[in-house]
Structures are given as C-alpha cells and as structure tokens.
Amino acid sequence: MLSKVQLARHIGRRCLSSESTKHCQLLIVGAGSGGLGAAAILGKKFKTTILDPADHHYYQPYFTLVGGGLKSLDDCRKPMEQVMPTNVKWIKEAVDSFDPSQNFIVTKNGTTIKYDMLVVATGIHPDFSSIPGLEEGLKTPNVGSIYSPETAPRMIEVLKNFKAGNAIFTFPATQIKCPGAPQKIAYLTDEFLSKADKREDAKIIYNTAGGVLFGVKKYADALWKVVEEKEIIVNLQHNLVRVRPDIREAVFERADKTRVSMSYELLHVTPPMYPLREVARSSLAEATGFVDIDKLTLQHKKFDNVFAIGDCTNGLPKTAAAVAACLGVLADNVVSRSRGEELKAAYNGYTSCPLTTGFENCILAEFNGFTSEPMETFPFNQAKERRSMYVLKKDIIPAIYWKLFVKGRWTGPSTFRRLMRLGFS
Ligand SMILES: Cc1cc2nc3c(=O)[nH]c(=O)nc-3n(C[C@H](O)[C@H](O)[C@H](O)COP(=O)(O)OP(=O)(O)OC[C@H]3O[C@@H](n4cnc5c(N)ncnc54)[C@H](O)[C@@H]3O)c2cc1C
Numbered sequence: 001m002l003s004k005v006q007l008a009r010h011i012g013r014r015c016l017s018s019e020s021t022k023h024c025q026l027l028i029v030g031a032g033s034g035g036l037g038a039a040a041i042l043g044k045k046f047k048t049t050i051l052d053p054a055d056h057h058y059y060q061p062y063f064t065l066v067g068g069g070l071k072s073l074d075d076c077r078k079p080m081e082q083v084m085p086t087n088v089k090w091i092k093e094a095v096d097s098f099d100p101s102q103n104f105i106v107t108k109n110g111t112t113i114k115y116d117m118l119v120v121a122t123g124i125h126p127d128f129s130s131i132p133g134l135e136e137g138l139k140t141p142n143v144g145s146i147y148s149p150e151t152a153p154r155m156i157e158v159l160k161n162f163k164a165g166n167a168i169f170t171f172p173a174t175q176i177k178c179p180g181a182p183q184k185i186a187y188l189t190d191e192f193l194s195k196a197d198k199r200e201d202a203k204i205i206y207n208t209a210g211g212v213l214f215g216v217k218k219y220a221d222a223l224w225k226v227v228e229e230k231e232i233i234v235n236l237q238h239n240l241v242r243v244r245p246d247i248r249e250a251v252f253e254r255a256d257k258t259r260v261s262m263s264y265e266l267l268h269v270t271p272p273m274y275p276l277r278e279v280a281r282s283s284l285a286e287a288t289g290f291v292d293i294d295k296l297t298l299q300h301k302k303f304d305n306v307f308a309i310g311d312c313t314n315g316l317p318k319t320a321a322a323v324a325a326c327l328g329v330l331a332d333n334v335v336s337r338s339r340g341e342e343l344k345a346a347y348n349g350y351t352s353c354p355l356t357t358g359f360e361n362c363i364l365a366e367f368n369g370f371t372s373e374p375m376e377t378f379p380f381n382q383a384k385e386r387r388s389m390y391v392l393k394k395d396i397i398p399a400i401y402w403k404l405f406v407k408g409r410w411t412g413p414s415t416f417r418r419l420m421r422l423g424f425s
Contacts, residue, residue: 002302011346020111022091024049026334027115029105030056032312033320033405036083040408042119043088046338047114051105053094057083058149059401061320064181064356065394067146067155067268068188075398077149082408096120098282100303105274112183117305117334119290122276124177124318125312130272133243138355140245146185147176155185159192160268162269165199165265167193169189173206174272177311177318180214180353182206182270183223188403189268190230191358201374205262207252209239217373219355219365221348222383226357240269261386275312290314295370296346298330299337307334317369324405325350350375350412354393362389367414375377376418394395 009306024047028035031052039050062076084090084219093107104114125145128134136145144155169186171179186206193199195263205211206227214220215225227234235252241259242251251261274280280289284300290310292301295315300306309326316326325347350371355363364382367374376382382389388397 005181005329021114022111023092023105023114024089025116026119027051027105027113027117028121030121030123030310030312031080031136032086032121032123032310033060033323034123034312034382035119035325036085036328036406037408037410038119038121038309038330039088039309040085040406042334043085044408045331045335046117047271048087049089049091049115051091051095051107051113052080053108054079054080056149057146058396061178061354061393061401062398063146064184064188066152067144067185068189068192068356068359069156069159070359070394072229073149073153078402081312083402086381095276095278097278098284099290100282100284100300100306103305115305117338118262118303118307119330120279120306120308120312120335120350122308124175124273124275124310126271126273128269128271131243131269133245134269134271137243137245137267137269142248142265143243143245143269145269145271145399147238147273155243155268159189159266160196162193162196162198162266163196163204166205166263167202167266168205168207168236168262168264168267169268169270170250171206171210171270172272173239175318176270176273178353179318180355182208182268182331183213184356185268186232187226187230187355187357188359189266190232196222198406202265204230205235206232207235207238207240207262209237211255212325214355214365216365216367216374218374219367222363224383226363226385243267243269259336279312280395284308284313286314288314292369295334296341297342298347301332305337307337316347317349319353320405321352322350322365324371324410327412328411331408348414350376350414354389354397356390357385357395360387360390361385362387362393364389373384375417377413377420377421383392 026046056077065071144158237255238252275289329345349368352366352370374388
C-alpha cells in the first residue's frame with residue numbers, strides 16, 4: 001500500500017508528466033508462464049500492456065534436468081522479445097506498488113500505469129538469503145540448488161565434485177513451486193552417482209520439513225517404494241535452518257523444535273519461497289502475502305476488476321500445469337467482467353507433476369490440487385514408473401509449452417483426458 005506521501009508524489013507526477021503516465025484497458029503484471037499465456041489470449045481482445053523487467057522467459061520445469069546434466073540453461077530460456085505476443089505492449093520495468101482502489105500501479109522507474117482491468121502474475125520467489133550460511137554455501141563446490149537459473153547449471157558441477165559421504169536434499173517449511181522437484185533431483189543424483197560408480201560411497205538423505213513424502217496418497221505410496229529401492233533415507237519434519245559451509249554441516253529443526261546437525265559432502269537446497277514483496281505489502285494480498293482471489297473464478301475477493309493467475313495466488317497449486325488449466329478460465333472471466341456479465345468459468349483444481357525417478361523413468365502425477373484426488377489423463381496406472389512418461393516430460397511437454405502454451409493455445413489436457421476415458425472426466 002502506498003503511503004500518503006508516496007501517493008501524492010505519484011499522483012503529482014501523473015499530472016505533471018504524460019510521459020510517465022500511461023493508461024491501458026488490461027494490464028498484466030509479470031510475463032512468466034501465467035502472464036505470457038494470459039497476454040497471448042487476452043491481447044487479442046483488449047488493448048493490453050504487460051510489465052516485466054526480465055530479459056528472458058524461462059521454462060522452469062527444465063531446471064531439474066539442467067541440474068542433472070541432461071539439459072543446458074539455453075534449452076530452457078528464450079529472449080523475452082521472442083516470446084512476447086505482437087499485439088501486446090511490453091514495458092520492461094518492475095512493479096513497485098499497487099493501488100487497486102484507484103486502479104493504478106507504479107513501476108520502480110516511477111511510471112504510473114492506470115488500468116481498467118488488472119491481471120497479477122508475479123510468481124513465487126526463492127529466498128536463498130533466509131537461511132543463514134546458504135548464500136555462502138552456494139559459492140562452494142558442495143552446495144547447489146535447481147531453484148534458480150543462476151544456481152541450476154552449477155548443480156551438475158556439484159554432482160561431478162562428489163567423492164564420498166552424505167548427499168542431503170531438503171524441502172522447506174513454506175509453499176514452493178513444483179513440490180515434486182526437490183525429490184526429482186535426489187533421484188537423478190542417485191542415478192548419476194550409480195553411473196559414475198560412486199553410489200556405494202554415498203548416503204542419500206531426503207530431509208523434508210513436511211509430514212509426508214508427497215501430498216497425494218496414490219503417488220506417495222509409489223514414491224515410498226522408489227526411495228526404498230534406491231536406499232534413500234527419508235526424514236520427515238526436518239526443516240533446514242542453517243548451513244555451515246566452512247565445516248560442511250547442515251542444521252535441521254524437527255517438529256519438537258530440537259535441532260540436529262548433519263555433515264554433508266553434497267547439499268541440495270530447496271529454499272523457502274515467498275510472494276513478491278511488492279504484492280505482499282499491497283492491499284491485494286491476504287495475510288500470507290499471496291493475492292487473495294476466489295480459487296474457482298480467479299477474481300480478486302475485494303477488487304472485482306482484478307484477477308490473478310499462477311504461483312502468486314493464495315490456495316492455487318503452484319505448477320505450470322495448473323497455470324495452463326487456469327488460462328481458459330481466466331480469459332473467459334475477464335471477458336465476462338468487461339461486459340458486466342456473471343463469471344461462469346471455474347477452475348477445476350487440475351495440476352500435474354512429472355516425477356522424474358531416474359534418467360529414463362517418470363511417474364506422471366496428475367491430480368486435483370484442492371482435493372488431492374488423482375485426475376489422470378491416460379487409461380493406465382500413472383503411479384507406475386514409465387519410460388513413455390519420461391519422454392513426455394523431457395520432449396513432448398516442453399514442445400507443447402513453447403509451441404502452444406506461451407501462444408495461448410494450450411489450456412491443459414482435459415480434452416485428451418475425456419477422449420482417453422471415453423467421455424468421462
Ligand atoms: C526447479 C523447478 C521445477 C519445476 N517443475 C515443474 C514441472 O515439472 N511441472 C510444472 O507444471 N511446473 C513446474 N515448475 C513450476 C512452474 O515453472 C511454475 O509454477 C510456473 O512457472 C508459474 O508461473 P507464474 O506465471 O505464476 O510465475 P513465473 O513463471 O515464475 O513468472 C513470474 C514472472 O514475474 C516477473 N516478475 C518478478 N518480479 C517482478 C516485478 N517486480 N514486476 C513485474 N514482473 C515481475 C518475473 O520476471 C517472471 O517473468 C517448476 C519450477 C521450478 C523452479
């Protein structure tokens with residue numbers, strides 16, 4: 001929320017200089033998966049402006065394969081101007097503050113943008129600084145993370161550097177994007193070390209702050225078998241609170257608040273993640289800082305000309321798969337709102353996580369993120385590890401992403417699901 005002084009300054013600036021004041025019918029903040037997909041669809045219907053300071057758009061699901069040495073960073077990114085829809089105006093700036101009661105935002109450069117309708121798509125952000133010692137640790141050859149484009153390419157060097165000892169993988173106490181990824185990189189590490197003839201010298205440990213291995217029982221049961229076969233030790237309710245890179249030690253807090261230190265030769269950290277600070281301190285956010293929307297219509301609970309999509313929202317699953325399933329709903333409801341009609345489209349909770357269990361195997365988890373019930377596309381048991389699902393993860397889904405999703409032509413596999421299941425959803 002702007003202070004009165006800031007507000008007066010911004011309004012003053014708006015009146016004094018038309019250069020720094022813009023108006024658009026639809027403003028989208030954030031050009032990640034949600035923002036870009038929304039721009040591609042809604043840019044055809046409204047005079048649309050999109051705001052994002054980034055040079056590149058990333059296909060983040062590939063970060064896991066980059067960490068495992070199976071893909072390069074170049075495979076997961078494209079220059080932003082290459083993926084930006086042509087009929088949309090891109091302002092390469094970062095949002096600084098939102099004033100939804102007055103229908104404007106202000107950028108870090110002081111540009112005021114007024115809008116008729118707003119879509120927030122600013123994602124969720126890893127905070128490496130929130131764990132003492134982690135940032136220093138990430139500069140050493142023993143600590144890595146697939147959770148940023150800066151750190152993911154270094155993970156394979158951390159794997160190559162491994163000699164013998166504990167290889168520890170963590171899962172934090174906050175919400176994160178793609179909650180399956182922290183264990184996918186553990187499974188890739190298991191296979192990498194086997195191929196390098198070092199697996200017998202490694203004790204792989206998966207420490208999660210959570211109370212379960214995976215949130216959907218059907219897939220959790222399958223994953224417990226995978227960890228057993230791979231002889232991976234799982235410690236539930238172990239939250240990473242400190243890294244001591246000088247003595248290669250990681251400190252975990254257990255549910256009863258007692259602490260345990262573990263030495264490591266390799267440490268993969270999934271850091272705590274938070275919504276964008278500029279969103280969290282605005283009146284768009286609920287108490288935890290996420291945009292407070294109705295999870296079915298994606299419309300803001302207080303400001304009816306505001307919608308949100310993706311990881312910045314409260315209560316929506318945090319995957320690109322969920323974003324895809326929301327895109328059609330968002331587009332329909334934004335159009336309905338612009339016409340003053342009732343919002344009829346509703347998100348069905350679909351999300352998916354292709355759980356890479358090795359260099360050639362994958363369990364394709366597809367489920368309802370609200371009820372944790374499976375919502376599978378294929379007419380076979382998807383809890384089984386399959387090579388075909390690995391090909392889907394590695395080659396087919398990324399092609400769908402670049403050729404269809406970011407062009408607004410992919411809203412999830414629901415049509416295929418109905419076809420495969422002879423009309424039953
Ligand atoms: C390692 C990893 C593995 C994953 N694996 C999978 C998977 O297998 N399957 C799957 O479906 N999903 C996966 N995901 C999750 C998926 O990538 C995200 O859920 C998805 O990208 C969310 O889209 P979004 O638009 O909400 O956020 P993002 O795509 O993160 O986009 C946020 C955008 O906001 C912009 N932004 C930031 N600050 C500002 C600002 N101040 N002003 C304006 N714009 C700003 C950023 O530049 C960015 O472009 C994975 C993610 C990671 C990191």
